[in-house]
Amino acid sequence: MPDPVPPGPARPPRVRLLVSVRDAGEAARAAAAGADLVDAKDPGRGALGALPPAAVRAIVAAARGAQTSAVAGEPRDAAEAEALLAALADSGAGYLKVAVPPDLDLAGLRRPAGPPVIAVLFAEDAPGAARVPALAAAGFAGAMIDTRSKDGRRLTDHLGPAHLAAFTAACRAAGLLSGLAGSLALDDIPVLAPLAPGYLGFRGGLCAGRDRRAGLDPDRIAEAARRLAAAARHPAAA
Numbered sequence: 001m002p003d004p005v006p007p008g009p010a011r012p013p014r015v016r017l018l019v020s021v022r023d024a025g026e027a028a029r030a031a032a033a034g035a036d037l038v039d040a041k042d043p044g045r046g047a048l049g050a051l052p053p054a055a056v057r058a059i060v061a062a063a064r065g066a067q068t069s070a071v072a073g074e075p076r077d078a079a080e081a082e083a084l085l086a087a088l089a090d091s092g093a094g095y096l097k098v099a100v101p102p103d104l105d106l107a108g109l110r111r112p113a114g115p116p117v118i119a120v121l122f123a124e125d126a127p128g129a130a131r132v133p134a135l136a137a138a139g140f141a142g143a144m145i146d147t148r149s150k151d152g153r154r155l156t157d158h159l160g161p162a163h164l165a166a167f168t169a170a171c172r173a174a175g176l177l178s179g180l181a182g183s184l185a186l187d188d189i190p191v192l193a194p195l196a197p198g199y200l201g202f203r204g205g206l207c208a209g210r211d212r213r214a215g216l217d218p219d220r221i222a223e224a225a226r227r228l229a230a231a232a233r234h235p236a237a238a
């Protein structure tokens, strides 16, 4: 009897699809079209516009089993970060996302009781892998890079694949969920999925006319889900 074949190297988990939604109707459509993570955000209020707690609750209820997150906003200091997180602590979202500016006093940040928190760093500040251990030490469950200025430039116009790969690797090493976002287009999927982030985050690229303030297009969400699944099946070719 031949020796049993040793198991091959474990594949990293599939890169998930985060879709930012502004209301319960979009949440239901995004979940039905294949979003893994339904993210409550007001796209009319900048990169990280928070929705009121009642709107987040309605989105969570409509997300039909998908994981959920909610954007808390862009604080200027640690005290404001705590207040923004506290405001959504009982919204039912599975994660909260809050901007962490480069000069935020992480040591002075007390995380209120509530869901795990993802730190959002902006590509314009060129956040590097070196920031990740301090975020883990401060109690964040994840870290993502997004773009602050929704001016048409995509994440990869700010930071190259090597920079982003180092960031996702540092998150894995620190045990943090990682995310990449920033005016991503469908064509970014085969470039960014091999960097093995926990998720890729979309809004504008999945909206009608690629306008993040317009409605989500379910066909584009389904296409993003299909391309992420293809990237997982053929990681070398992705």
Ligand SMILES: O=C[C@H](O)COP(=O)(O)O
Binding pocket: 018, 019, 020, 039, 041, 146, 147, 150, 181, 182, 183, 184, 201, 202, 203, 204, 205, 212
């Ligand atoms: O968290 C993901 C963001 O909502 C991305 O928005 P965007 O694709 O319009 O830059």
